[in-house]
Amino acid sequence: SQQGEEDPQALSIQEGENATMNCSYKTSINNLQWYRQNSGRGLVHLILIRSNEREKHSGRLRVTLDTSKKSSSLLITASRAADTASYFCATAPSNAGGTSYGKLTFGQGTILTVHP
């Protein structure tokens, strides 16, 4: 079963605009990551935020994390047509032991379309 939900399911914007995607999760986490997937291909890691961090930046990406609400948001500023893709949040559990090994739990994803 999936960890949580992403919102919105689909987002359509014009080049130059900002895109914000939200993610909620259910269990305690070690970190939360965002991945991008182009057209049914493999996922590409974008950014990681640890459970004790509240905000992280990387280039045009800004991620926030609110562990009290079990939610995160990804902001892409000045979007480009090349940003068109599906975006997934993924959580790594905080519990030690077998259930944490190698497992990321993904949200359902947000399909972002950026029009030139």
Place this chain on the structure above:
Amino acid sequence: KAGVTQTPRYLIKTRGQQVTLSCSPISGHRSVSWYQQTPGQGLQFLFEYFSETQRNKGNFPGRFSGRQFSNSRSEMNVSTLELGDSALYLCASSLVAGRGAKNIQYFGAGTRLSVL
């Protein structure tokens, strides 16, 4: 450094057959995780291997199995294929995957399996 390589890229099988998918991780990565991606269920964790040992397993029937070789290459096998097994199967490798680790995963392009 070469990325994660999955072969074959596409497979067409019929119900009842079995299939083997292959994954070569990034050089030096010892953890390999497998995921199934479908439009209905999204990305679901299958299992993870580290040093030739399965350390973690998702909620899939026993028809899904895997193994890892001493060079960290991994295979997954699905026996007695069902129509619902049609999916994109993604392999991901990680440098370190364990307690407290970041668990950033690097994905292959996937194998698209169609079961007729």
